[in-house]
Amino acid sequence: MTPFGEADIVAFKDGWYCFVEVKARANDVYGLPAEAVTQQKQQRYRQIAKYFCTVRRRELPCRFDVAAVYEGGLEYFEDAYI
Numbered sequence: 001m002t003p004f005g006e007a008d009i010v011a012f013k014d015g016w017y018c019f020v021e022v023k024a025r026a027n028d029v030y031g032l033p034a035e036a037v038t039q040q041k042q043q044r045y046r047q048i049a050k051y052f053c054t055v056r057r058r059e060l061p062c063r064f065d066v067a068a069v070y071e072g073g074l075e076y077f078e079d080a081y082i
Contacts, residue, residue, distance in 0.1 A: 002048050002052065003051065005044055005048060007021070008067075009022065009067075016060065017062045017063070018062075019049050019052075019063070021064075021065075021067070023068055024068075025071075032068065033068035034068040034077060034080070037066050042081050063078065064079070064080055064082070065078050065080055
């Protein structure tokens with residue numbers, strides 16, 4: 001938990017911190033899950049990542065991924081935004 005909220009998943013892979021936003025939808029009436037990762041949510045994840053690295057005193061590269069969960073499936077977007 002940070003002052004900016006929390007990431008759904010924080011993982012470490014190949015020297016990178018991966019901050020993953022998970023979005024789920026039962027149908028596409030309100031749009032696709034990945035479309036719900038707005039500019040505001042992306043900015044919040046950037047703040048979470050900065051805080052995370054500052055607290056750990058480790059300046060490692062960060063990546064922002066999105067996991068879109070559909071009824072019966074999953075789509076994973078690596079490096080979904082900067």
